[in-house]
Amino acid sequence: xxxxxxxxxxxxxxxxxxxxxxxxxxxxxxxxxxxxxxxxxxxxxxxxxxxxxxxxxxxxxxxxxxxxxxxxxxxxxxxxxxxxxxxxxxxxxxxxxxxxxxxxxxxxxxxxxx
Amino acid sequence: xxxxxxxxxxxxxxxxxxxxxxxxxxxxxxxxxxxxxxxxxxxxxxxxxxxxxxxxxxxxxxxxxxxxxxxxxxxxxxxxxxxxxxxxxxxxxxxxxxxxxxxxxxxxxxx
Numbered sequence: 515x516x517x518x519x520x521x522x523x524x525x526x527x528x529x530x531x532x533x534x535x536x537x538x539x540x541x542x543x544x545x546x547x548x549x550x551x552x553x554x555x556x557x558x559x560x561x562x563x564x565x566x567x568x569x570x571x572x573x574x575x576x577x578x579x580x581x582x583x584x585x586x587x588x589x590x591x592x593x594x595x596x597x598x599x600x601x602x603x604x605x606x607x608x609x610x611x612x613x614x615x616x617x618x619x620x621x622x623x624x625x626x627x628x
Numbered sequence: 629x630x631x632x633x634x635x636x637x638x639x640x641x642x643x644x645x646x647x648x649x650x651x652x653x654x655x656x657x658x659x660x661x662x663x664x665x666x667x668x669x670x671x672x673x674x675x676x677x678x679x680x681x682x683x684x685x686x687x688x689x690x691x692x693x694x695x696x697x698x699x700x701x702x703x704x705x706x707x708x709x710x711x712x713x714x715x716x717x718x719x720x721x722x723x724x725x726x727x728x729x730x731x732x733x734x735x736x737x738x739x
Contacts, residue, residue, distance in 0.1 A: 554636060554731060554732070555731050556630075556632070556728075556729040556730060556731045556732075557672075557716070557718075557727075557729040558729075559726060559727075562726075572726070604671060604672075611677065612679075614660045614677065614679075614720060616677075617664075617672070617674065617727075619671035619672050619673070620671060621670075621671055622671055
C-alpha cells in the first residue's frame with residue numbers, strides 16, 4: 515500500500531544532541547515537505563524538495579538541514595538539539611491536483627528536547 | 629495581522645446541524661484554497677479545495693469562496709460525531725506558490 519512513513523514516532527533527547535528524523539514515501543512523489551506544528555498553532559514550512567538533489571529552505575529552516583538523495587527518502591537533521599526545538603514534525607509529499615497539489619502527511623514525530 | 633486567520637474555537641454544534649467554519653486571508657493575490665481535517669493526534673488530510681468564487685459541493689461538505697471579501701468557508705451538513713476534529717484552512721500564495729496555513733478551528737459535534 516502506498517504511504518508515507520515517519521520514524522521515530524516519539525523522541526526524547528538531551529540538549530546538544532544531533533538527531534535525524536526519517537521520512538520515506540512509497541508513492542513516487544517528487545515533491546516533499548517538512549512542517550513544524552505546535553498545539554493550536556499553524557503549520558510552518560521548514561524545508562521542501564522538488565525532487566532528487568533539490569532542497570529549499572522554508573520559514574524555519576535556519577537550524578536544520580535536509581537531503582534528497584533518493585526520491586522516496588527525505589530526512590531532516592538537527593545538528594544540535596535545543597529545548598526550543600520541542601515540537602511535532604510532519605513530513606508530507608504531494609501529488610498534482612490540476613495545477614495545484616494535494617498533500618499527504620506522515621504520522622509525525624513528536625520531539626521533546628530536555 | 630496573520631496571513632490566514634481562523635477562529636480557534638472550539639465550535640460546538642449539535643449532531644445533525646450545519647457546522648460553519650470560516651477563514652480569512654490577507655493576500656489578495658491568493659489563488660487556491662484548501663480545507664484539511666486533522667483528528668486529535670493524527671495528521672492533516674485534504675477534504676475540500678476551491679479555486680473560483682462561489683460554492684463547491686462534495687457530499688456533506690460545501691466550500692464557499694468570496695475573493696472580494698477575502699474569505700473562504702466550509703459548511704458541513706448533517707454533522708456527525710465523526711466530524712469532530714480541527715479544520716485547517718490553507719491558502720496558496722501567488723508569490724511563491726507555497727501554502728500558508730491557519731491555526732485551525734476545533735469542531736465538536738455533540739450527540
